[in-house]
Amino acid sequence: xxxxxxxxxxxxxxxxxxxxxxxxxxxxxxxxxxxxxxxxxxxxxxxxxxxxxxxxxxxxxxxxxxxxxxxxxxxxxxxxxxxxxxxxxxxxxxxxxxxxxxxxxxxxxxxxxxxxxxxxxxxxxxxxxxxxxxxxxxxxxxxxxxxxxxxxxxxxxxxxxxxxxxxxxxxxxxxxxxxxxxxxxxxxxxxxxxxxxxxxxxxxxxxxxxxxxxxxxxxxxxxxxxxxxxxxxxxxxxxxxxxxxxxxxxxxxxxxxxxxxxxxxxxxxxxxxxxxxxxxxxxxxxxxxxxxxxxxxxxxxxxxxxxxxxxxxxxxxxxxxxxxxxxxxxxxxxxxxxxxxxxxxxxxxxxxxxxxxxxxxxxxxxxxxxxxxxxxxxxxxxxxxxxxxxxxxxxxxxxxxxxxxxxxxxxxxxxxxxxxxxxxxxxxxxxxxxxxxxxxxxxxxxxxxxxxxxxxxxxxxxxxxxxxxxxxxxxxxxxxxxxxxxxxxxxxxxxxxxxxxxxxxxxxxxxxxxxxxxxxxxxxxxxxxxxxxxxxxxxxxxxxxxxxxxxxxxxxxxxxx
Amino acid sequence: xxxxxxxxxxxxxxxxxxxxxxxxxxxxxxxxxxxxxxxxxxxxxxxxxxxxxxxxxxxxxxxxxxxxxxxxxxxxxxxxxxxxxxxxxxxxxxxxxxxxxxxxxxxxxxxxxxxxxxxxxxxxxxxxxxxxxxxxxxxxxxxxxxxxxxxxxxxxxxxxxxxxxxxxxxxxxxxxxxxxxxxxx
Numbered sequence: 001x002x003x004x005x006x007x008x009x010x011x012x013x014x015x016x017x018x019x020x021x022x023x024x025x026x027x028x029x030x031x032x033x034x035x036x037x038x039x040x041x042x043x044x045x046x047x048x049x050x051x052x053x054x055x056x057x058x059x060x061x062x063x064x065x066x067x068x069x070x071x072x073x074x075x076x077x078x079x080x081x082x083x084x085x086x087x088x089x090x091x092x093x094x095x096x097x098x099x100x101x102x103x104x105x106x107x108x109x110x111x112x113x114x115x116x117x118x119x120x121x122x123x124x125x126x127x128x129x130x131x132x133x134x135x136x137x138x139x140x141x142x143x144x145x146x147x148x149x150x151x152x153x154x155x156x157x158x159x160x161x162x163x164x165x166x167x168x169x170x171x172x173x174x175x176x177x178x179x180x181x182x183x184x185x186x187x188x189x190x191x192x193x194x195x196x197x198x199x200x201x202x203x204x205x206x207x208x209x210x211x212x213x214x215x216x217x218x219x220x221x222x223x224x225x226x227x228x229x230x231x232x233x234x235x236x237x238x239x240x241x242x243x244x245x246x247x248x249x250x251x252x253x254x255x256x257x258x259x260x261x262x263x264x265x266x267x268x269x270x271x272x273x274x275x276x277x278x279x280x281x282x283x284x285x286x287x288x289x290x291x292x293x294x295x296x297x298x299x300x301x302x303x304x305x306x307x308x309x310x311x312x313x314x315x316x317x318x319x320x321x322x323x324x325x326x327x328x329x330x331x332x333x334x335x336x337x338x339x340x341x342x343x344x345x346x347x348x349x350x351x352x353x354x355x356x357x358x359x360x361x362x363x364x365x366x367x368x369x370x371x372x373x374x375x376x377x378x379x380x381x382x383x384x385x386x387x388x389x390x391x392x393x394x395x396x397x398x399x400x401x402x403x404x405x406x407x408x409x410x411x412x413x414x415x416x417x418x419x420x421x422x423x424x425x426x427x428x429x430x431x432x433x434x435x436x437x438x439x440x441x442x443x444x445x446x447x448x449x450x451x452x453x454x455x456x457x458x459x460x461x462x463x464x465x466x467x468x469x470x471x472x473x474x475x476x477x478x479x480x481x482x483x484x485x486x487x488x489x490x491x492x493x494x495x496x497x498x499x500x501x502x503x504x505x506x507x508x509x510x511x512x513x514x515x516x517x518x519x520x521x522x523x524x525x526x527x528x529x530x531x532x533x534x535x536x537x538x539x540x541x542x543x544x545x546x547x548x549x550x551x552x553x554x555x556x557x558x559x560x561x
Numbered sequence: 562x563x564x565x566x567x568x569x570x571x572x573x574x575x576x577x578x579x580x581x582x583x584x585x586x587x588x589x590x591x592x593x594x595x596x597x598x599x600x601x602x603x604x605x606x607x608x609x610x611x612x613x614x615x616x617x618x619x620x621x622x623x624x625x626x627x628x629x630x631x632x633x634x635x636x637x638x639x640x641x642x643x644x645x646x647x648x649x650x651x652x653x654x655x656x657x658x659x660x661x662x663x664x665x666x667x668x669x670x671x672x673x674x675x676x677x678x679x680x681x682x683x684x685x686x687x688x689x690x691x692x693x694x695x696x697x698x699x700x701x702x703x704x705x706x707x708x709x710x711x712x713x714x715x716x717x718x719x720x721x722x723x724x725x726x727x728x729x730x731x732x733x734x735x736x737x738x739x740x741x742x743x744x745x746x
Contacts, residue, residue: 003730003731004730007728053567054572068565072572122638124638176580185588188591192591196601198589199598200589201600206609207609209741209744214617216612216615217636217638220588223584240641240686243641255725311655319675325644329733330730352683355645356645449644450645450648451649452647475640476645557646
């Protein structure tokens with residue numbers, strides 16, 4: 001067990017060590033400074049923009065940004081619907097998988113466009129290779145969309161008054177080409193050399209030693225898995241996601257996949273510090289997020305190592321921990337760690353089945369998505385956190401009787417209203433969705449894989465995962481039907497675009513305001529005290545909103561064990 | 562909207578070609594240099610090809626048995642059981658697995674049965690078991706195969722894969738490798 005804990009510590013520490021220089025690189029890319037990769041990418045991107053008919057230097061205000069973002073996302077969604085529904089006859093379908101139904105294609109296409117990847121299908125039988133390749137494209141550009149939105153905020157928080165905030169297409173594309181692509185090539189190569197398939201030849205079969213014939217699904221897995229993690233998408237190539245031995249063959253690949261899903265969100269925090277020359281602010285944000293992450297993560301690891309008390313009562317050796325839904329090569333500690341990392345960040349890939357995790361571990365996984373503020377997905381992590389900063393600035397400003405200011409800009413009624421709408425939308429979608437599903441047991445109860453409190457948790461988890469744009473699931477839920485495909489589809493759209501538009505609007509409004517230099521009277525927003533204030537705001541909002549629902553699910557289940 | 566739609570479509574086409582054709586093409590090229598040219602690791606024994614990393618059903622007493630699987634080791638449709646920890650039906654199933662194990666391994670103490678041998682993996686394709694889970698099966702296999710227990714224990718030792726760099730992660734034994742070696746004993 002000791003080596004399992006060392007493994008977890010090593011992958012977390014290594015990620016943070018890598019994230020600081022990576023953040024410096026990200027800041028350089030967005031600031032347009034020289035980097036080593038310029039000779040390759042500058043001509044390449046210029047060609048993209050010439051063929052796309054886009055003037056990359058034309059700057060946009062925040063509204064133009066959002067219109068451009070929504071338009072191109074809509075194009076991706078329609079194209080996704082078309083490919084998924086027609087994959088049966090389109091080329092690159094060696095396994096002969098059928099086209100998706102309209103409702104499933106609706107859910108799948110939205111889910112990948114918004115960087116969530118709920119996956120109400122199983123990768124082996126639900127999509128063709130052509131669809132997998134298209135989803136891989138969405139892995140890149142949906143992450144790029146989130147990062148572009150975050151950079152709008154970087155630009156808006158500079159010490160000047162402006163409404164020109166860069167070009168959306170340019171920011172989106174350089175996020176993909178200069179940040180995600182080089183990293184994806186490195187990660188995919190490591191994965192391919194560790195036995196992950198990368199082939200287009202379709203399903204193979206083997207005769208086992210006991211004489212059964214079984215099919216073995218392969219495919220272009222390595223390229224897919226690399227960007228699935230780097231882009232914090234999380235949609236797996238196989239049904240079992242990164243628990244599948246071909247999608248995560250050994251402990252090294254497990255570490256690499258874990259580090260690659262954390263590196264961009266962490267890097268973006270440090271990039272903010274380098275970009276705005278406010279490193280202390282970046283460390284404050286990183287500190288708050290890390291405290292929150294560890295509070296969720298450490299107990300979960302302990303519960304998973306201890307194992308299921310109901311099985312322990314049977315008197316067997318519990319040395320390996322809670323092994324239902326877990327893989328031997330990964331072990332319970334690294335599975336517990338992953339389950340929180342993937343829910344805190346909006347990845348949603350899994351290396352163990354969350355449905356079979358201990359009751360309170362399941363609660364922590366849900367809380368990670370309900371707070372939706374620690375680390376977060378590619379770009380959107382910063383956006384979500386900005387909302388909590390604004391709330392904390394306003395509340396502490398009122399408490400000490402000073403004008404609420406952030407980065408030298410006054411926070412006024414309009415910004416507060418937007419922040420409140422975004423902050424309250426999240427619990428509204430989760431709780432209203434779950435309440436609705438619970439109100440129609442004649443439709444939804446047949447979809448549950450477990451009775452009692454745990455069945456309720458399955459529904460709560462599904463809406464939480466949709467609203468956090470996470471994509472993991474209590475996968476026992478039979479979710480490929482009209483109810484789940486359509487309701488979660490709408491939750492996905494609202495919970496992606498409003499939390500992007502809201503923070504970008506706030507940033508856009510702040511950017512137009514006069515810059516007030518810091519003085520002795522300014523409330524410092526990069527101090528540890530202010531960090532604790534943010535943590536308190538996050539804790540209060542989540543605890544008040546979600547505690548009642550959690551008592552009906554995981555907490556009740558815990559006490560029944 | 563109007564000024565954006567045409568550039569959006571054109572940029573989508575260009576980036577689509579780049580990220581879903583050229584990028585995977587490049588990785589495919591890299592994979593040609595990898596072990597088994599990107600087809601997944603395989604081992605060939607007695608003219609039959611097996612995927613090293615894909616678990617297969619081993620339920621016969623003469624083989625090292627592996628973990629239960631929610632999909633009967635169907636490598637064309639991976640999945641876990643997704644049973645919740647308090648599900649009474651599930652707990653009864655675990656109990657039944659323990660009883661079955663004790664019928665086949667009558668001299669193993671209840672407290673020595675490792676939990677992974679009675680719980681299903683996440684993928685349903687777990688190729689490994691812990692060294693402990695292999696060692697509890699030694700007596701049964703020695704009796705069925707009529708070989709010395711020491712020989713089998715040595716086999717487990719030589720097939721145990723240490724944690725990564727000796728420091729990170731659990732130790733494990735690949736069940737397929739172990740059973741192939743058992744056949745040669």
